[in-house]
Amino acid sequence: MEDLFDFAVTAELLRLDTVQKALLAAAVLGLVAGVLGPLIVMRRMSFAVHGTAELAFTGAAAALVLGLSVSYGALAGAIVAALLLGLLGGRESDRDSVIGVILSFGLGLGVLLLWFYPGRASNKFGILVGQIVAIEPADITALIVAAVVVLGVLAVIHRPLLFASVDPAVAVARGVPVRVLSPVFAVLVGAATALGVQIVGALLVVALMVTPAAAAARVTASPWRATLLAVLFAETAALGGIVLSLAPEAPVSFFVTAISFTIYLGCRLVATVRTRLTERGARPSRPLPAE
Numbered sequence: 001m002e003d004l005f006d007f008a009v010t011a012e013l014l015r016l017d018t019v020q021k022a023l024l025a026a027a028v029l030g031l032v033a034g035v036l037g038p039l040i041v042m043r044r045m046s047f048a049v050h051g052t053a054e055l056a057f058t059g060a061a062a063a064l065v066l067g068l069s070v071s072y073g074a075l076a077g078a079i080v081a082a083l084l085l086g087l088l089g090g091r092e093s094d095r096d097s098v099i100g101v102i103l104s105f106g107l108g109l110g111v112l113l114l115w116f117y118p119g120r121a122s123n124k125f126g127i128l129v130g131q132i133v134a135i136e137p138a139d140i141t142a143l144i145v146a147a148v149v150v151l152g153v154l155a156v157i158h159r160p161l162l163f164a165s166v167d168p169a170v171a172v173a174r175g176v177p178v179r180v181l182s183p184v185f186a187v188l189v190g191a192a193t194a195l196g197v198q199i200v201g202a203l204l205v206v207a208l209m210v211t212p213a214a215a216a217a218r219v220t221a222s223p224w225r226a227t228l229l230a231v232l233f234a235e236t237a238a239l240g241g242i243v244l245s246l247a248p249e250a251p252v253s254f255f256v257t258a259i260s261f262t263i264y265l266g267c268r269l270v271a272t273v274r275t276r277l278t279e280r281g282a283r284p285s286r287p288l289p290a291e
Contacts, residue, residue, distance in 0.1 A: 013246040017142055021140055022252075024125060025195075026238035028042075028147045029208060032192045032233030033238075035151060037213025042190060046210045048085055048186070051099040053205045055081030055105035056194045071139045072218045075146060081106065082190030083183070141196050149187050161185055162223060199245035200241075204253045204266040208234050211260035215267040233263050 011076045013019055040049060059077020131266055154161075164171040164178045172178050183186040187210070196205035212233035241256030 005266045007247075009247045014243070019242070019246065021137070022242055023239060025140055025143055026099060026242055027235060028143055029192075029195050030235035030238040031231060032150055033197060033208040034212055034234035035154065035227060036189060036192050036228040037209060037230040037234065038216060039161065039165055039185065040210060041217055042223075043185070045186075045189065046214075047096060047099050047207065049189060049209045050206050051085065051103040051106070052078050052081040052186075052190045052193045053197075054103045055084075055109070056190070056197050056205075058106045058110035058113065059194070060197050061110040061117070064119050065113050069136075069138060069142065070197065071142045071194070074197040075142070076193060077106070078190035078194035079187055082186040085186055146191050148197060150191050153184070154188055157181060157184060166223075200238075200256050201254045204257055207253075207257040207260045208238060211257075211264050212237060215260075215264040218264075218267040218271040221239045233260070237263065 014023075040046060056074040056078035058075055059080070060074040062077070063070050063073020081102060086098060118127040119129055160171070160176045161181050163174075164176050164181055168178055193205055193209060200207060212228065213230040218227035220226050220229065237256050237259040240259050241252050241254075244259075245252045256282075
């Protein structure tokens with residue numbers, strides 16, 4: 001048990017260049033996920049994130065087979081997924097089924113591509129659950145550039161996108177280009193999802209893209225406070241997951257998902273307690289008996 005929380009070993013490993021690169025990548029991913037997360041939750045796109053992650057996995061697997069950067073492959077696959085979701089899932093009634101179709105196809109194709117890959121099994125497994133030791137300087141550069149582009153585009157469209165997310169019918173009536181904003185946001189989500197493939201893996205990237213925002217939504221109704229809390233929660237999960245995984249040399253993805261889930265349960269508890277206290281304070285007192 002002591003080996004799992006050996007602070008001396010953790011401190012020593014934190015000095016390694018590989019670990020510092022991973023922490024930088026996690027910090028960038030936490031920022032992007034925290035900013036996008038509340039809008040994902042508000043627009044009910046959690047399942048879409050999972051579907052996008054499957055094609056990010058497919059793109060990463062294709063890059064692995066071709067000897068290219070996994071980050072670029074994941075980014076290309078995620079953008080393709082976002083475009084497919086935008087084109088095929090235009091009607092809300094069709095969206096879930098379209099996501100399910102794309103998800104299953106992407107996962108199946110990715111498994112086939114990994115079967116073609118002749119390299120080490122650890123590289124195959126890393127695409128699914130993350131592999132921070134595989135992060136290269138070129139990956140860091142690609143991640144930062146993609147994050148800047150995503151946050152820059154989001155800053156431009158945030159106000160109308162937030163309006164369209166809160167009340168789409170009124171937004172359409174006011175002339176907000178909802179049909180344009182939806183696929184643009186889907187591409188931003190796809191790019192952000194691709195950023196997390198090497199850190200938490202394609203299967204578990206939803207832990208950073210959705211869970212922190214879902215936790216924040218439990219304790220505040222303000223979009224701005226929810227965004228700040230989501231960034232804080234995502235950074236805590238991403239950075240804390242890497243630090244806790246160092247000494248035991250365990251998969252980073254477990255600790256990231258465990259921290260995210262713990263934060264979510266804590267926020268649910270806070271919301272429950274607050275609701276009960278509010279109901280108790282609003283409950284009318286019993287009238288005094290008549291003399």
